[in-house]
Amino acid sequence: MSTTTLPTERAAEPARRRPRIAERLLMSEYLVLALTVLYVLILWPIVPSIATRATMLDVLAAMMPLLVVAIGQTFVLIVAGIDLSAPSILATASVVGASMMTDDGGFALASGIPILAGIVAFVAVGLLIGLFNGLCTTRLGMPAFIVTLTTMMFFSGFALFYTAALTDDGSSFGDLPASFVAIGQGTVAGVPYSLGVAAVVMGVAHLVLSRTVFGRWLYAIGRNPRAAAISGVPVRRAVTWAFVISGLCAAIASVLYTGRLETGTPVLGQRILLDIVGSAVIGGVSLFGGTGKVTQTLYGVLFLSVVDKGLQLLGLDLASVFAIKGLVILLAAVLDALRRRLILRA
Amino acid sequence: MNDTEAQPAFFAAEGLCKSFFGVQVLHDMTFSLHPGQVLGLVGENGSGKSTTMNIMGGVLPMDAGRMTLDGADYRPRGPRDAESRGIAFIHQELNLFRNLTVAENLFIAGFPKLARGLPFIDRAKVRVRTQELLSSVDLDVAPNTPVSRLSQGERQLVEIAKALGSNARIIIFDEPTTSLTTREIERLFDIIGRLRRQGIAIIYISHILGDVLRLCDDIVVLRDGHRVGRAPRAEMTVERMISLMVGRTIDQIYPPRDPPMSPGAPVLEVRGLSQRGIVKNIGFDLRAGEVLGLSGLMGAGRSELARILFGMDPHETGQVRVGSTAMTTLSPANCMAHGMAFLTEDRRAEGLMMEASIADNVALASLPQFGRTWMRLIDRTRLGDEVARVSASVQIKAPDLQRTLVKNLSGGNQQKAVIGKWLLHKPSVFILDEPTRGIDVGAKYEVYKIVNRLAAEGAGVLFISSEIEELTGMCDRILVMAHGEIRAEFARAAFDREAILRAAMWHGIKEVA
Amino acid sequence: MIARGVPGNRTTLFLLQNTPVLLFIVLIVGFGMMSPRFLSLVNFVNIVVQAAHIGIIAIGMTFVLLVGGIDLSVGANMYVVAAVLGLFLQDLPLSVSFPLVIAIGVSFGWVNSWFITRLRVPAFIVTLSTLFVGRGLALYFSGNKMVGFSPSVLSLGRASYLGVPSAIWAFAIVFVVAWLTLSQTTFGRQVYAVGADPEASAKAGIDVRRILVAVYCIAGGCAAIGGLVSLSQVAVASSTFGFQKEFPVIAATVLGGTSLFGGRGGVLGTVFGAVLIQTVENGLVMTNADPYLYPLVISAIIFIAVLVDSSRSAILERLERRQIRVERG
């Protein structure tokens, strides 16, 4: 590769300045961020409302649950796994948690602390499904892809089953307590709570991945699991934890989504699997493990959310929405591939 | 011998030169081949053997010089091109597909078809051809045996059969015996003898100089990219090869070692360790300050023993004490907690994270030591300092510890990174499995110095090596394994290369008797 | 060596190796006891007919997984084919339209492979984006409307030749061609080689890029054929046609024993996997089970099958362990 491109590079020597700037942008970690800005700039003349403060706040508030669940996914991707069950955790936690707090089910109403009990239920669902995924992967040696594919199918079905069994209309849990709804909708000084929750999750995740022993272990496992095991890294335990964290993050995201929609619904997040994995990958997290940062996932989520918001503002028909979304993702991926090549050459 | 010399050379290389990144690694290399000739190529790592062969096999282009084949210019465009011209290259790491059968591996580049215009494989023809090829290398397995079922030696024979199948006239062997059992080596040599009688020329690269001397008609010695000698077998001895290769006498290869005045307390005690089919009734002590060698042929169970000791493979019976602790369970984490360290023989697959920086690699085994608070936040300043200190002490040569990726380092520096990883962990028992494999003379010397220093500081070192030379140069005591058992023990005063080899060949000798 | 490693474990090994089949038999017996009609020949034909479109697409997916790739865009590809067929059939006869839309399916796969091989974008992300683009294109072609088809297409779906329904013919033909291709041609064996080790394959003189392009084209073609089979049965293509079909397709393939990491598996297993899933669905309907339980039961059965498969591989791996280690030396 490098041998064939060398001559052209030399030929381009006089015109060095211009490619250099593009090259630096292309090679920077902030490529996706730059693309987001570019996208906004392109849409600005067509829909000026994309650049208003209200829209930006909207995007920020809306992307938080996705960000939280994508951060959980990042942990699993770093150890070269994948967690396809995240949407089903969103749904199952949503209905189980909501059933604690409403008249349908109402398991925790008598406890006097229904909201706390509800949140505990959310978290417990996430932790348990995550633990199950982790143990199957590490102890039974099953591929993460297929374990989480089956848990996705199972718990998506379970959420529907659970809802049908407990609610009158069989479709969802409504009438959630106002103080619970506030978690998803409330604001403090114009800043949504969900932003705070996501910021805490992001901060902790960033700290864990970049600064703790556990974080370093995850990267080591993703890069070379055998070398990690020989170096005393408790590989199975760490991988199990990665899945548990993914489950926990999905549960937290489920709290945010459920509060936001004021409804515990079994179809929550059923269509966002590709958004979850896609945003991490677009941000630069590798599917093959060993690399990826929380900030990259943040950029990926921001990118997808802004793309979606732009398409919503345009109010186009479904065909264009799909086509543009796909092309934009592809464009980001192609640029990323080019970037990798440039880095290799450098 | 006379009949081969009578034939004219059909391949010649003249004045081959090659540079990497401005450093010339091959100077003016010249040699020629007759049909049926076996040419030995020896030299330390980095002396230019592989570069020469890679040029010949079409893997690398040459910077200057010329090669001729049958009198015509030969300038291969790639490995395929070289192969089609009759030059086959059997790499040290075999190029076989474990998920396919023997026959499929032989024909993977293009199967014979059932009929013109039909895409289907003529299975019958494949079977017949495979059987022919396999019988020409004396390999008695069914053509539809999956390669994953074959031993390493059998796989090597499959590679040779593949070369024959492509009508190779020159076959290059790169360190073919490193992973073969004694019997497999004998079989390989028989085959090579047969090939030469068919008029196929062989280039044989090996570190095992005795083999080279036994097998080759002519021997070319390389050092630092220069051809420093060429002579027919009759004029060559092992000693002469070595002095040509290293340019100095053997004493200088190993740093002076001062054996400990009095043996220290045992840091590792092994009693009655067995695992069916792997090792049997192993018992020995390793003392503080001691460098204990472990010798034996490939397949004798040396590496397997090391892996069991470090808890990577299971064992059925036996006790292991590390320091004053009787180990109840052996696992890497547990062994490390008691001060053990293990440098594996395969540094790419098991020692290093190739895509990570030197600093990340060096830190890997010791991370918990740098964790603070309940979150185990890493004390980055202290870790950075310690990594820098250790890296300096093992003399890793790299521009930036935090940025340089391990995959961009030379073999020697990579090995130093692995050693650095374990030194940071401050081991009291250090198991080194082939620590100098694939690294150059200078780096070897530095590794030896580190080993000596470790021992001087009171650690016990278990030094595993295939090279008896190296063991006698480095160790205070040598254990010899054969067929999964410890067969002999030699104190430094009684080191005798021949006796060690004899003990290692125990199984073979018994068979002969 | 293997014999030495497991003295007397042959029965266990045999059971382990055939557990998917055993599981299948258990299921059939179980459903048969609950609903006698389940065991009829007609019902079995039914199961295969219903499994046909997933099975055909999964056969294409098998090629992709064998080289260590993945194709998430098969469902979108199906929809593109359906939408375009709707347009073609306004002017062209079936005999022309069918080959044309299959060619379009193949080109869809070719586009995927272009990004994967030329620009080195990971297959996951390429096919994720073409999934969106494909659905967008299909919606455009269909004008957001449900695509209906002429009675000729539908009668094709109901037709039988020699007493065998057309869907089974299509399934069988695709299977036989795929099986022959994988096991009896140079190309097929090279697919396995590339999946096991792309670098070694290049060294061995295999045109790796050509193989990759071909497998994605095959996956595209199979998605098109599967789409046509599905169409000829369900008679219309709404905007959710083929939506999220990638999941059952991959599940069937993996259930059939094809590894997601390349080099291991085959189309016979895939056919088995597709039929197994459909057998469970059919059995549930036959026994008039609560619809809410379907996904629970199906996923549990896939889980068990994969669990058994992976513990089997773990045992086999343990048996080969020593050799694996020596090889690295």
Next chain:
Amino acid sequence: MNMTRRTLTVGALMAAAAGLPIMVKAEGTKTVALLFDSLVSPFWVSGIEIMRQKAKAKGWTTLENISNFDDNKQFEQVKAMISRKVDGILIIQTDAKAVIPAIRAANEANIPMVHFNRPPAKSDAYSVAIQADNRKIMQDTVSFLVDEAKKQGGKYKAVILIGDLGDVNAIQRRDGFFDVVNKNKDIIDVVGRVATEWNADKAFAGLTNAIQANPDVNFLVTSSDFLHPQIEQVLKSADKWHKRGEPGHVLFGGFDGDEGAYARLQDGYLDACGVQNLFLEVDMAFGAFEDLWAGKKPDKLLLDPGFVITQASLADKREDMWGYTVWKKMQKAG
């Protein structure tokens, strides 16, 4: 580098092209957002087309968004429409409860919101919902079929195709079906409940299996007409596709009133169809907007009574059946 620049250019062009169809909002006209959750059946496709036409006739501009059954995404779409300061939001939500925050957001922004075909759950938020009386229409349809059955005599084995179990309309129609059938257990035995998830191939496979299990099924109701083609396929394969009056005819009831239903009524295969009056519903919805703009406050739920159309009443009632209009247009087009 060349490659990069080219790709960027392509990207820019693509985005620009995407922007072209957006018309500059003319001064003084009303802009209405049409937020659908899918266009999966002809009902929705026709619905959005009728809305586009009627809006155009009134001189309104429309913006569209499809949520693809994702409640959260639809909430985002509502917010986006609020950002664009539209004059009214017509919404078809997936979940009755999950839409409440969206109503609140619209209330806060003072933008009228009208639910089309699916009402929201009860809440303090204000919006107007237009809904077909699903349960009632289905009851009427099934009652007609049961009466037919009684007339013909004998016992009946029934199968119902149920919609997505997460969709209120599907649930209401199912309930309407069982309301009637359960009262007539003596002659109707429900032997199959096919969960279609509003998915054509699930419906096809499920019905095939159900008929396989009970070959003597002779009473069939679908919760939506868009599944007719699959039903026809299955019944043909089972040799059960016969006209009314012919031996072997399956009593067949539909719901929605699309063009396929009209054709099958006309050809004699379908006995009865519960029709949602789509034209009326669109008029009601747009009327609600106009009332709201005028400061009036219509009731929270406006019901489209719908009607049952049978082969006997086809000629009288077909003008009100939206499927007939579509069918007529298709006939004209060839």
